Amino acid sequence: MNTTAQSMRPLLDRLRRAWRSSPLPSFLAWWGGELRALLPAAMQQALDGGTRWHLLELRQGNWWLRPAGQPEPLAHWPDAADPALQQQTLRQALAAVDPQDLRLALCLSASAGLRRTITLPLAARDNLAQVVTFEIDRQTPFRAEQVVVDVRELAQGAGEGRFAVELIALPRSTLDPLLERLAALRMQVDAVDLAAGDGRVGANLLPPAQRPRRRDPRRQLNLALAAACVVLAALALGQWLHNRQLALAAMQAQVEAMRGEAQQVAALRQQLQDNAGAAGFLAQKKKDSVPVLALLLDMTRRLPDTAWLERFSLDASGAIGFQGQSVQAAKLVDALKDSPLIRDVGFQGSIQPDPGTGKERFYMVGKVRTQAPAAATAPAPSGSAP
Incomplete structure (x- = not known):
């Protein structure tokens, strides 16, 4: 992640929290559901989508792949197998999932990391990541450079003027060998998390520099549709100027025609002067030159x-x-x-x-x-x- 993205992250976090705390998300979800119910069943099925998380776990030398929230695995294979065979097994297990919706998380056991609930003053919300970094030495037995951490804001009350967050820490000595193994197998994950029942905690302990950047074509389509709506609104508001612009264009065409004729006359006059000057120059040049x-x-x-x-x-x-x-x-x-x-x-x-x-x-x-x-x-x- 570059310096610009890091400097913009606190602002984006504040905007994200303000959006979640506003009534707009729930209203838009209700409105979208009502509009969706009016569509035919075939179209509703075509519009089905959304992020689908799958968990990748290493258990006693074997990789297990299962959907988040489900105990039954989709596939499992030994870690000692050929890397190409492991990649093929992973692709076959995820063939039914839309690649745009697929998210893969490396899930570790709950005992591999450390989870602590702490309360902080409301002023710490604007710079939560930096505040939590100073709390690592006090809340965990590790130093900041020995662990990767993530923090989640909890909905539970913490008293007036304070809010509760959960600190999730994972030693680098545990994470780095697994990431190196995944890199050797050419398997890319979107997050690193701890197990919580059949699902995951919901944190992302993957270092920011290693997180993949994904483009959501649906978001691009929505932006394109929004831009089209703005363009159509601008065209509708500018329609009443059309007749006046046509009259102005006709007048400008007449002026340009007259200007073109004047320019032609000026060009002919200049050409005549240039020809006369060139003839005099050649005559003088011939007169001054020595044979x-x-x-x-x-x-x-x-x-x-x-x-x-x-x-x-x-x-x-x-x-x-x-x-x-x-x-x-x-x-x-x-x-x-x-x-x-x-x-x-x-x-x-x-x-x-x-x-x-x-x-x-x-x-x-x-x-x-x-x-x-x-x-x-x-x-x-x-x-x-x-």
């Missing part, structure tokens, strides 16, 4: 005859990269320094000699000037050499 042929022509004129290029690249941002070989690669920066088309020329990496050609291999980068002078972009004279 690639002009770049190659300018580099051809400025680079010495002892240098040649192996690779040339130009990206959209105007970055230039070219690789090649030259006799004196270090002088290429001075050759391109005064170019009207290229700026920020420099080497990338180191200059390396090429053993095959005897020249220096280089890789240079630069930037294209955004606006090139007209003289630089003009074509070369017809008599010039490339």
Whole structure:
């Protein structure tokens, strides 16, 4: 059990006690019985249900299974038998019980535990579990960590301002081996209790962390029906708003249609402006850009005859990269320094000699000037050499 569930448990216990002490449970039971009597017999049988407890007891090395309140067993089998055979025997004995209604309790003899009736002030009801924990050392010969306990509020009178509860304690040294044996047999129980005649006391000594969580489909169906009733009531109360909502929806549809036409006109106007702006941008971009042929022509004129290029690249941002070989690669920066088309020329990496050609291999980068002078972009004279 997580921390949230533990913190909510005292509140749930108070609500549960307040519900039991109110006249509503008896009234609802009477009302349900009257409504049930009006149904056909077949439907009444179909609605039969409710929790059905069965007791599992270990007697002299044998497991006994019987319905609560009945002395005759449904089945019994030796504890030394194969676990799979024991599970099959248990399933066959409980085959006639609806799994949603089945509850299985490990029942120990009355002498295995300790039962004490104590009286407490009414103020202890709000935190009964904690109060009883402090009473264990005084009411039993055990310490709190040596036993598992449960407490039941009794209907008997205890004087003004007080109430009676029954403390049921079971040593962990007795319970833990049985739980380990059940875990080895893969048998899950919903409670651990002491025998009282043919039935059980009504306590649950199973540690909270080991208690199974069950979902009741009938409770979910009831919640769904209650939710459906609330929805139908809301629909009935909101029916008188229907005509007004229809008129409002028609007016809103007209407004939306007019708004849609206005948005289309605005979209067309914006598209026209965007197209005009894009055309002007492209024209200006073309005007400001430098032709690639002009770049190659300018580099051809400025680079010495002892240098040649192996690779040339130009990206959209105007970055230039070219690789090649030259006799004196270090002088290429001075050759391109005064170019009207290229700026920020420099080497990338180191200059390396090429053993095959005897020249220096280089890789240079630069930037294209955004606006090139007209003289630089003009074509070369017809008599010039490339």
